[in-house]
Amino acid sequence: MDEKPTGPTETRTIEFTDPLATARLGMTLSGLEFLRGMADGTVPPPPIAVLMNMDIESVEEGRVSFGGTPDPSHYNPIGMVHGGFAATMLDTVCGCAVHSTLPAGKAYTSIEIKVSYLRPLQAGTRLVATGVVTKPGSRVAFAEATLAGMDGTLVATASSSLLVFDPRT
Amino acid sequence: MDEKPTGPTETRTIEFTDPLATARLGMTLSGLEFLRGMADGTVPPPPIAVLMNMDIESVEEGRVSFGGTPDPSHYNPIGMVHGGFAATMLDTVCGCAVHSTLPAGKAYTSIEIKVSYLRPLQAGTRLVATGVVTKPGSRVAFAEATLAGMDGTLVATASSSLLVFDPRT
Amino acid sequence: MDEKPTGPTETRTIEFTDPLATARLGMTLSGLEFLRGMADGTVPPPPIAVLMNMDIESVEEGRVSFGGTPDPSHYNPIGMVHGGFAATMLDTVCGCAVHSTLPAGKAYTSIEIKVSYLRPLQAGTRLVATGVVTKPGSRVAFAEATLAGMDGTLVATASSSLLVFDPRT
């Protein structure tokens, strides 16, 4: 690798389950059943959770927490964990918080998210993201989320709006 | 893997260069030199670029484009590419567009980003993210970005504000 | 007014037309007809336009511009035009840009807006806000907007998502 003069290389291997099979299973369950299945291991984690070292901490209706730990594979070119790591965790918990309020057969998708980066992130620091539904809805739902260290220090916050729809129409 | 009943597993291995060595090199170069080095292969890509299958398309002062292609490892639990993929690409080009305006020794960090998800993403679709500085600044800079398919169809947009600072003070 | 020791007082009087009557008229027209009526004076301006000294500059399908001039009544306590002035102009043109794409009988409402404040505003400076639909939609539409001085200098930008719905369902 002549073109990479500045440092040693590392490799990382991830293993994940076919996400489309998981999604088909998901459409037969309520959001709460689906997420609780993911928490207890009967539903496989989505690939993005593996990529970002995320796991479910807790699930209740309208409130979902994921843990996650950035590693060197998440770094940006200026020596910090890329903002995409926090954005992915925060988008995940906003989406799952809304999902936890939906019956089987209802679908959702993120309309937008804003992420505020309060403090820089280091590899190896376990973080907890918690998403809360601020307003459920049959067409649009709103959620907000925090990302904090294990001592409670806020590192990022987010707000998101999500479209709720019937995928058969 | 008894706990993953719903589909076959896949593996993905990535290889990346020590990001802190790259970041130290970066502080000796102007943003434009650093990004052009990344484009011509003399500066290694950051790990996040490898993780998200991103590569630099073009670099000019105040305007940077990256290409990227989501794959199955970027999927969320509802059968779509996770919004974190688009957020990471858009955050990257907003940050790099601001970086391209900075002299050697100046640093930047994202204050916040808002991402609008206009259309869903599929694995295997090559995308181009372009970030443009809407206002440079010695303390705060603003950038906006688009993410589009190769036919120009917009799939996401973003706006971001970034702090510009001297890391020695 | 004993409790206001620091400076002379000014008064401002505004006159506006009953907004609910205007809104009822609006539901019988396409968005483009309604906005063109407002531009040519056959539909009265909404009160907020009077409050913010706004007037329509141009209307086409998916793209609407308003002019506006802040005055001393729009100041915040730290000696600048309040950010709410720019936010109101930008929200207006995002909403009207989406409205201009809707047939009679369809309604819209803002889901959210993000406003970036690039430069401070002074009273007496004529500004033009232009909103453009980045993606129309039957359920969610997206718009982006700029606010600029008459010489084209950007003073603020915004992105917004809007819900499109049938008010009879």
Added chain:
Amino acid sequence: MDEKPTGPTETRTIEFTDPLATARLGMTLSGLEFLRGMADGTVPPPPIAVLMNMDIESVEEGRVSFGGTPDPSHYNPIGMVHGGFAATMLDTVCGCAVHSTLPAGKAYTSIEIKVSYLRPLQAGTRLVATGVVTKPGSRVAFAEATLAGMDGTLVATASSSLLVFDPRT
């Protein structure tokens, strides 16, 4: 007024104190002193507060609440209170929450704000906006805010980042 055929007109007159005199006074006080002066009537309210029928409810370090009541002059053309009303209240309490953490001589300005519109607003409904600093800072501070009815029902939320600076440099 031949060009306003659809409804009766109303007038509204506001009276406000020279905002630049108030701002000069403000620079000699800490943020907390300035805001408490506004709450107890020894500092005049800014014009925007008069325009939006706002008054201070409470001030403590890092947390500020304003009350406000929209009236017909705040209506948009589609028969609802314009989103700019909520945006102005939310921007105000985010800014004042950060101001309440600053010593005399320090200045701040909003970098950006995102406002989520959870429910529509009606004229005549008293609302309370509360802004809280989520992270103070010597260069950038972050604040979040809620807007709620007197029964606590959330009608809008916001997040904002603000630049903190020394106006003499």
